[in-house]
Amino acid sequence: MSASSAANAMLGLSIREVSQALRDGRVSATELCKKCINQIQRTHYLNAYITITEEMAMEQAQRADNRLRTGKPLGPLDGIPFSVKDNFCTDNIKTTCASNMLKGYVPPFNATVVQKLLDQGAVLVGKTNLDEFAMGSGSADGVFGPVRNPWSYATQYREQSKEDPDSDWAITGGSSGGSAAAVASLSSFLALGSDTGGSTRNPGSLCGVVALKPSYGLLSRHGLIPLVNSMDVPGIMTRSVHDAATVLRILQGRDERDSTTVQAPDTPPSLPEHFDIRDICVGIPKEYHAPGLSKDILAQWSRVADMFEQAGARVQEVSLPHTQHSIVCYHVLCCCEVASNMARFDGLEYGHRSAVDSSTDAMYATTRHEGFNNVVRRRILSGNYFLLKSNYERYFVKAQQTRRLITEDFKTIFRSGIDVLLTPTTLSDAARYSDFIQEDNRTRSAQEDVFTQPVNMAGLPAVTVPTALSPRGLPIGLQLIGQTLQDWKLLTVAHWIEKQLNFPLVCFHEDSNKRELDHSVRERTHTVGL
Amino acid sequence: MAASSSGYYKMLFSLRKYTNKSQSLYLIDTNFVIRTIWTSGSKYQLKPKVQTKSLPQMVGVVGLEIHAQIQSTSKLFSGSHVGFLAPPNSLVSHFDASLPGTLPVLNRRCVEAAVLTGLAFNCTINRKSLFDRKHYFYADMPAGYQITQQRLPIAVDGTLVYSLFEGRRKNQVVTKSVKIKQIQLEQDSGKSLHDNEQSQTLIDLNRAGVGLMELVMEPEMCCGEEAAAAVRELQLILQALGTCQGNMAEGQLRVDANVSVHRPGEPMGVRTEVKNINSVRHMAKAIDYEIQRQMEVLQSGGTVLNETRAFDSKSGNTIPMRDKEGLQDYRFMPEPNLPPLFVYESEASVPAGVDSAQVVVIDRLSAQLPELPSVRRTRLVETYGVLREHSFMLVNEDGLMDYFESVVQMTKVEPRKVIGWVMNELMGNLNLQNRKVSQSPISPCALAELINLVESGHISSSTAKQVFQEMWKAPEKTVGQIVKEQDLWMINDKEELRKICQKIVDRHTEEVQIIRGGNKKVLNKLMGEVQRETKGRTDPVQVKDILEEMIS
Structure with missing residues (x-):
């Protein structure tokens, strides 16, 4: 066994397994942390991390070891390395949103979800890359450059490719691409993403990890730098459904700092091992046979539906007639909230400030021009247009009405006895970066979010589970959608699928790990900013 | 939000240097205290100089928009303290500085203050109200928007009853009323301090996020005097409720006046908005000036522009304000981070699963309503037999009623005899020196002693007035000392x-x-x-x- 595969053996474990290894003393938290940091360095070319918090992580791991040694771990996450999308505030650690606007910004507080993980003894190894302010579906539109899909550096993909690994690679999806890549490339056991229109599930699916978008309000958004407040949810990325459930149990619940949070329903300590799938009714929304759906995805969708049927679950076609309007409706609502949320970035209190100081207005204008990329600026412009007094009824109000109809569609279906919906997560497996950048961000987002976005409109829980590898060697995931606040039931079903499928871990092509450290990445990897 | 403000405090200071000079900008004219506003007759003749025979006379139409700072220990959506004259940026939480990722958490005390105020004006309290974002860029509004209640405010349809003094001697009480269209909860902004010498602007966010009640009155008043009487009554009510301290000079009560003129029966004229008013007396002046100005504009064939004008207290004029951004489109949008605000009729109507101690219950607040000024005046007239106009003076003058009642309690004389002392001697001297009742050198106890000496025949009433002046000059001496020293005892032999x-x-x-x-x-x-x-x-x-x- 080579050194790297030995590391893989430990890093490839699930949280449940590695937590047991920590308790058993088979590995220490500091060793584990160091292994993750090394793995980050080894896979630096993925560009998954913006900031690596090595120093702080090692200190946290040391404290975890002290607890583990005395047999008093704080819980199932004590000593477990994790990473966080760089749009969650982290106390005294740079939080950039992959934007010039917040380059070097150091928040004075932790997001509630980050704090909860730290309180459990989890070890923060780094902040992960994303699309600027989470606006995108490729993780290709951030100021720190695109994130590369780990699976495009795995043996199968590389053996098919005739090109250089630096020119032929696949995107991770987004906007939480860095988090997905971190979990998939085994440098984090758990990563937090955010999900507004699919930003956790999309990259989760394309990178072959479990990605949960909980019910709206179940997890606190305090400290999550917002995209669309009424749709944003912190997302959970792990390599097993069981792990996602463990993390959900820790993160869920009312937070006095976020008035939109709700009391979590009673949750058992872990997912049931024995569960009768015959009690479940699975809905297959016919509208999700969308144009552009690849045959590989369709094949997996059918395969899993059949699997349910053969195991005795009821599988039934259902209709969500208003889903087709989701894209345009989302576009309006998203732009409006973006225009509003981004108004605070004026260069006065924090973040980038332009050198132009001829007048306050000139300072605002140039600060915002220099600070935001085209994608952000376009959404701000559109949003302000939609919110103009003369346009408000025509756009915002209409979009809200449509949103209610989309929500009603789901409610009707669940009232009819459906427990979960089974749908694709994405139209196809991950696109090659060079193909992906042919289209502009808006078109891509509109295409990519088609299966994921209606869920955010309705505030429902959804999870993507990796199902298989495509012929290109890239992951395919399927999405399960549940009823509001029935996240646990959703995960129970997802757990059942997972057990039937046996999705593999990434195995890097041997050339991939011998690549030289990219200097631009290295420069960013210090612990604390300012 | 319980987060400490220290992190932000440091951060802001690293961006902005505060010179000591900026402190001086805080100095306010505390001497300016309004007293007998009902006697401040209109200085301007509200009559057009040239009268057209066939048409009715033009009249002024005045509506007020009042921002009342809610008296609460913490801000509307954050846990930072509310305080006037604290060091700049010392009362700023992460949310107040609009740090990304922070969220508003509604302060129940502020909601209760608004409901209590609504109840005092007989408003309909909306069981459900909503918050909205109002967008505009301004340096002292860090989020780029203000959270307010545009669509569905907390209270609507109230009435403010106020009284005016008419007649030659200003002693005829005339009671009027004005409709309060709505009361909405909203955030206050910070303060911009312009340092012209170094041509920089300093931002103080201590006030940013403090709770405001915006009271919108229907345009039902006709002149500065009415508006002044209405605002004074409003001040008294808010102070009695304890929902706003109501000091205009400190900005706790800010009044903008919408003024137009028209001929009765004709449509409303084009209105101007008059801002920068920092006392009741200035408001009356500003309104009357503006009415007169608009009449003159129209009579000379001009048109009144729909504009914002500032009152210049030195000249007594209103002048057009530099129009910064032209017509503003505030791009209102529902505040997505705050669920609808529910208030409940009674404990019984609080839904199961909701802790009734954590919500706002109207019945509970109704029971807390204190004695309001109008009731207080009636009680004074009925209990002590004082004149109605005296009851206004007693209630309207801060602390005077308590003073009066203390004196009455400590003397055996008829309250009507006490009123003379209080109205003439006490108020006369206070007004002469521009002092408040609380600054009177003569305590209620000393005055009672003096009155008792007259009553028991130990000094004559004319001597007593002389003694009163001596007591004013030498508050450290007792009444007895003064009478003895000056040999003023009554000759009873x-x-x-x-x-x-x-x-x-x-x-x-x-x-x-x-x-x-x-x-x-x-x-x-x-x-x-x-x-x-x-x-x-x-x-x-x-x-x-x-x-x-x-x-x-």
């Missing part, structure tokens, strides 16, 4: 009095003859002489008896 009277009779033989001739009126002259001789230390009734006896 019959023999002594007779001697003095005899002296006067002897000195005025001519007058004595006239009196004996039947003209009794001249007796008054002799009584005056006795008073002068004794420096007012005699009882006129006694003196009269003695004189009559001597002369007859």
Whole structure:
């Protein structure tokens, strides 16, 4: 066994397994942390991390070891390395949103979800890359450059490719691409993403990890730098459904700092091992046979539906007639909230400030021009247009009405006895970066979010589970959608699928790990900013 | 939000240097306290100079928009403290500085204040109200928007009843009312401090996020005097409720006046908005000036522009404000981070699963409503038999009613006798020196002592007035000390009095003859002489008896 595969053996474990290894003393938290940091360095070319918090992580791991040694771990996450999308505030650690606007910004507080993980003894190894302010579906539109899909550096993909690994690679999806890549490339056991229109599930699916978008309000958004407040949810990325459930149990619940949070329903300590799938009714929304759906995805969708049927679950076609309007409706609502949320970035209190100081207005204008990329600026412009007094009824109000109809569609279906919906997560497996950048961000987002976005409109829980590898060697995931606040039931079903499928871990092509450290990445990897 | 403000405090300071100079910008004119606003008659003649025969006279139409800072320990959506004159940026939480990722958490105390205020004006309290974002860029509004209640405010349809004094002597009480369209909760902004010398602007966010109640009144008033009386009554009500301290000079109460003119029966004229008003008296002046100005514009064939004008207290004029951004489109949008605000009728109507201690219950607040100024005035009239106009003075003057009631309690005299002392001597002296009741050198106890001395015949009432002035000058001395030092005790010894009277009779033989001739009126002259001789230390009734006896 080579050194790297030995590391893989430990890093490839699930949280449940590695937590047991920590308790058993088979590995220490500091060793584990160091292994993750090394793995980050080894896979630096993925560009998954913006900031690596090595120093702080090692200190946290040391404290975890002290607890583990005395047999008093704080819980199932004590000593477990994790990473966080760089749009969650982290106390005294740079939080950039992959934007010039917040380059070097150091928040004075932790997001509630980050704090909860730290309180459990989890070890923060780094902040992960994303699309600027989470606006995108490729993780290709951030100021720190695109994130590369780990699976495009795995043996199968590389053996098919005739090109250089630096020119032929696949995107991770987004906007939480860095988090997905971190979990998939085994440098984090758990990563937090955010999900507004699919930003956790999309990259989760394309990178072959479990990605949960909980019910709206179940997890606190305090400290999550917002995209669309009424749709944003912190997302959970792990390599097993069981792990996602463990993390959900820790993160869920009312937070006095976020008035939109709700009391979590009673949750058992872990997912049931024995569960009768015959009690479940699975809905297959016919509208999700969308144009552009690849045959590989369709094949997996059918395969899993059949699997349910053969195991005795009821599988039934259902209709969500208003889903087709989701894209345009989302576009309006998203732009409006973006225009509003981004108004605070004026260069006065924090973040980038332009050198132009001829007048306050000139300072605002140039600060915002220099600070935001085209994608952000376009959404701000559109949003302000939609919110103009003369346009408000025509756009915002209409979009809200449509949103209610989309929500009603789901409610009707669940009232009819459906427990979960089974749908694709994405139209196809991950696109090659060079193909992906042919289209502009808006078109891509509109295409990519088609299966994921209606869920955010309705505030429902959804999870993507990796199902298989495509012929290109890239992951395919399927999405399960549940009823509001029935996240646990959703995960129970997802757990059942997972057990039937046996999705593999990434195995890097041997050339991939011998690549030289990219200097631009290295420069960013210090612990604390300012 | 419980987060400490220290992190932000440091951060802001690293961006912005505060010179000591900026402190001076905080100095306010505390001497400017309004007293008898109902007597401040309109300085301007509200009559057009040229009258057209066929048309009715033009009249002013005034509506007010009032921002009342909610009296609460913490801000509307954050846990930072509310305080006036604290060091700049010392009361700023992460949310107040709009750090990304922070969320608003509604302060229940502020909601209760708004509901209590709504109840005091007989408003309909909306069981469900909503918050909205109002967008505009301004340096002292860090989020780029203000959270307010545009669509569905917490209270609507109320009435403010106020009284004016009319008649030549301003002693006829006329009661009027104005409709309160709505009361909405919203955030205050920070303050921009412009340092012209170094051509920079300093931002103080201490005020940013403090809770405001915006009260919108229907345009139902006609002149500055009415508006002044209405605002004064509003101030008193808010102060009685404890929902706003109401000090205009400190910005706790900010009034913008919408002014237009038209001929009765015709549509409303184009209105202007007058801002920068920092006292009730200035408001009355500003409104009357603006009405007069608009009338003159129209009469000279011009048109009134829909604009914002600032009141210049030095010239007493209103001047157009530099129009910064032209017409603003505030791009209102529902605030997505705050669920609808529910208030409940009674404990019983609080839904199951909701902790009734954590929600706002109307019944509970109704029970807390204190005695409002109008009720207080009626009580004063009924309990003490004071005149209605005196009841206004007692209630409207901060602390005067308590002063009056304390004096009444400590004396056996009729309250109507106390009122004279309070209205004339006390208020006269206070007004002369521009002091508040709380700054009176004479305590209620000292005044009661003085009144008691008159009542028991130890000093005469004319002497008492003299003693009052001495007490004012030397508050450290007791009444007794002053009377003794200046030898002002009443001469009650019959023999002594007779001697003095005899002296006067002897000195005025001519007058004595006239009196004996039947003209009794001249007796008054002799009584005056006795008073002068004794420096007012005699009882006129006694003196009269003695004189009559001597002369007859």
